[in-house]
Amino acid sequence: MAEQTEKAFLKQPKVFLSSNKTGKGKRPGKGGNRFWKSIGLGFKTPRDAIEGTYIDKKCPFTDTVSIRGCILSAHVSPCFRVKEGDHVIIGQCRPLSKTVRFNVLKVIPAGSSGGAKKAFIAM
Numbered sequence: 001m002a003e004q005t006e007k008a009f010l011k012q013p014k015v016f017l018s019s020n021k022t023g024k025g026k027r028p029g030k031g032g033n034r035f036w037k038s039i040g041l042g043f044k045t046p047r048d049a050i051e052g053t054y055i056d057k058k059c060p061f062t063d064t065v066s067i068r069g070c071i072l073s074a075h076v077s078p079c080f081r082v083k084e085g086d087h088v089i090i091g092q093c094r095p096l097s098k099t100v101r102f103n104v105l106k107v108i109p110a111g112s113s114g115g116a117k118k119a120f121i122a123m
Contacts, residue, residue: 010055012062039067041091043105058096060103067091067103085110 012035036049039060048054049061057063069092082088089106096103 012055034062036062039091039105041067041105043089058103060091060093060105065093065096065103067093067105082107 034050036045038045045061049059055062058065060067087108087110088104089108090102091105092101093103095101
């Protein structure tokens with residue numbers, strides 16, 4: 001994951017870090033007190049959300065963003081961290097910014113058998 005570049009200490013809002021009972025190895029993301037949740041709707045929480053050290057206030061698995069509405073399957077543009085041609089499943093949530101109202105829930109690689117490749121056939 002990305003290194004921390006901010007000068008402020010990033011922390012999850014639901015995790016209390018000043019407990020006297022926390023010992024060695026009980027830092028967030030190190031097997032101790034990291035907050036993550038299951039969003040339901042048949043989607044599993046990714047391993048990176050459970051074991052990772054990233055802090056993202058717009059992530060539906062590690063913060064208070066709730067997914068609602070219908071689940072859409074969409075084609076991803078090449079500006080994301082997935083390969084070109086992959087498909088993602090997105091869900092509607094609260095407005096994250098002025099124009100963003102969807103969150104990526106699952107990535108389906110292009111070579112998987114999740115769906116047959118659809119293409120036009122020359123006659």
